[in-house]
Amino acid sequence: MIIQHPDQNKIRLEHVLAALGNPMRMMIVSVLADGGEHTCGSILKGISKSTLTHHWRVLRDSGIIWQIPSGRESLLSLRRDDLDIRFPGLLNAFLHAAECDELTKGVIRQFSV
Amino acid sequence: MIIQHPDQNKIRLEHVLAALGNPMRMMIVSVLADGGEHTCGSILKGISKSTLTHHWRVLRDSGIIWQIPSGRESLLSLRRDDLDIRFPGLLNAFLHAAECDELTKGVIRQFSV
Numbered sequence: 001m002i003i004q005h006p007d008q009n010k011i012r013l014e015h016v017l018a019a020l021g022n023p024m025r026m027m028i029v030s031v032l033a034d035g036g037e038h039t040c041g042s043i044l045k046g047i048s049k050s051t052l053t054h055h056w057r058v059l060r061d062s063g064i065i066w067q068i069p070s071g072r073e074s075l076l077s078l079r080r081d082d083l084d085i086r087f088p089g090l091l092n093a094f095l096h097a098a099e100c101d102e103l104t105k106g107v108i109r110q111f112s113v
Numbered sequence: 114m115i116i117q118h119p120d121q122n123k124i125r126l127e128h129v130l131a132a133l134g135n136p137m138r139m140m141i142v143s144v145l146a147d148g149g150e151h152t153c154g155s156i157l158k159g160i161s162k163s164t165l166t167h168h169w170r171v172l173r174d175s176g177i178i179w180q181i182p183s184g185r186e187s188l189l190s191l192r193r194d195d196l197d198i199r200f201p202g203l204l205n206a207f208l209h210a211a212e213c214d215e216l217t218k219g220v221i222r223q224f225s226v
Contacts, residue, residue, distance in 0.1 A: 018134030089206035
């Protein structure tokens with residue numbers, strides 16, 4: 001399995017914003033914000049494989065996450081350094097809202113495992 | 114003409130991000146960042162009325178802009194205070210990228226009047 005990721009200098013702000021602007025992807029990014037690698041299956045449960053595959057692809061193609069094959073699974077992690085270099089403050093502002101804004105926390109909580 | 118806007122405490126992060134994640138709306142917001150009121154017609158030219166109406170509605174419904182009727186036109190302005198209170202740093206990070214990131218500047222420039 002070969003998975004393409006955009007180089008850091010090809011990441012586009014409009015793709016990042018559009019990718020982040022979805023409740024399920026907000027939840028995924030808030031989990032990956034711990035800096036670790038997570039298996040796909042550990043982040044969201046009870047969601048169809050095709051739906052998950054779609055969300056991983058949107059996050060990966062926009063340059064928000066790395067998706068690295070590992071055996072029969074793949075490991076996901078946040079491209080925090082790349083995003084911080086290209087769009088300083090953007091991810092921090094997003095994660096601050098995800099942690100502190102009541103409405104945003106509610107949106108994320110509905111998908112939390 | 115009655116135009117609805119979400120109250121500050123009803124603005125949702127996922128709607129703001131999705132609304133910002135579009136080249137034409139990025140350009141509109143970067144113009145409104147000067148803090149002034151702009152007529153709809155002064156921001157984008159050569160775009161069909163239905164397309165413009167769609168973009169104003171997305172920006173207005175997500176809580177990013179005020180759209181205030183004024184005679185036969187309407188005046189647009191950025192809800193900067195509301196966004197800064199709800200999502201500190203988010204708009205600044207967006208506008209920084211719009212001013213400093215080469216790829217983002219290119220996207221915005223293609224729609225500039």
